[in-house]
Amino acid sequence: MSFKNYWYVVAEAKQISAKKPFRAELLGEWLVLFRNDEGSITAMRDRCLHRSVKLSEGRIENGQLRCMYHGWLYNKDAQVVNIPSEGSGVPKGPCRKAPRFHVREVDGLVFVCLAETPTLAEPFRSSHYAGKGWATVRLVNRFKNNVTNCVENFVDVPHTTFVHPKIFRDPEGHLVRLEMERKDGSVKVVYQNEKHKLGLFSWFLNPKNETYEHIDSFHQPNVTAVEYHFGSSKHFYITSQSIPITDTETLVYTDLTYSFGLFTPLARYFVRKLGQAVIDQDLVILKNQMETIQKYPDAFQNSPVDLMHVWIESIRDAIEAGKDPRDLPEKQHAIEIRI
Ligand code: FES
Ligand SMILES: [Fe+2]
Incomplete structure (x- = not known):
């Protein structure tokens, strides 16, 4: 167990759109977040597997994230699904998947856990948030x-x-x-x-x-x-x-x-x-x-x-x-x- 096994807020939900990637930092890890084609949020390492460019400066295309350098395209699972120089369609060869992290969207906040196994099943929630009369x-x-x-x-x-x-x-x-x-x-x-x-x-x-x-x-x-x-x-x-x-x-x-x-x-x-x-x-x-x-x-x-x-x-x-x-x-x- 380490600090990485816990949930941390990395953004307010309204900051994560399907238009522009969002950059965050947590425990020294660089993150990029975007709203994927399912409307949920993908959080992955802010580094392109190809030549180490920040993916947060790329663009979102139909809920997938396109690197700004040579155009590698990442889907909701941080899997590379297109390499333009190899033509259209899914690239052949090795499975290329960037580090991707657990995400929860709760009470207008976006939480991320960097480790494989979170210590606590769910993030801490503010008492009476959005409660009637509050x-x-x-x-x-x-x-x-x-x-x-x-x-x-x-x-x-x-x-x-x-x-x-x-x-x-x-x-x-x-x-x-x-x-x-x-x-x-x-x-x-x-x-x-x-x-x-x-x-x-x-x-x-x-x-x-x-x-x-x-x-x-x-x-x-x-x-x-x-x-x-x-x-x-x-x-x-x-x-x-x-x-x-x-x-x-x-x-x-x-x-x-x-x-x-x-x-x-x-x-x-x-x-x-x-x-x-x-x-x-x-x-x-x-x-x-x-x-x-x-x-x-x-x-x-x-x-x-x-x-x-x-x-x-x-x-x-x-x-x-x-x-x-x-x-x-x-x-x-x-x-x-x-x-
Ligand atoms: S560095 Fe990202 S596609 Fe080349
Ligand atoms: Fe104080």
Whole structure:
């Protein structure tokens, strides 16, 4: 098992057409995607078998992909079905097939698994995506850092009062209890007694400053899910899929999925604006962090609240070592922190 055995988002479904090939990169692999003659998506290595030209710069003809150099034509299975210099029709001789990868099209996203056998049967799906009474704003951002540091940031509460005061969470010094668990390749943290002013929209989300429900979770190898429940009528989920492009670059697909009753249709503009403003601040701090790691690659130090990050690292380290993180022993721990 390795990171290649998992599903990763490589595009939004609307980006893959039958007109133009789409280029993507994942774990250092170059990919070309196109909508084939069956209307489904083919994902293959972005390299022509003939003389190593990028197929993503070729063209699509009736759901098949034509290389721009000498015109070799690839079908939905990445099989060469025509070589113009050999005349029309299917070429004789050896079976020529380029590396082709598993694809799933789910909830408007295109997932690819690079390995023969995916560890998980299906990709992780955002809670309540396209549900009745729910809406989703999808944001895509390129972070100059690796997946581990990105996912840690997305479920890290202590930084929010420093990096995102006013717009996300103000420092108020409340005593909050955290119940943490590592199980089945996931880490879950339940926050209790949380009642912060939530930035600009506290007056709307939590007007009486009451305790709200808050759960953060990480799911192997690259997904984080944050959920807030304000009373019984307002719910907000943040699901982030962190995609490893290279060791220092991560493409993050963030779904902000919410249900605010009658206000749901009106909230889209504000959710997008505020969500992107928070991410813009994280882009800066994560770029700073990776630059410093490259200069001084020393081990991190931890405080008690970082235990969840240590568990996330243990899961990712297990995969890196070729092990199944679901075999790690289950762990539980509770702490109190001031935020
Ligand atoms: S390099 Fe693609 S057809 Fe020659
Ligand atoms: Fe943040």
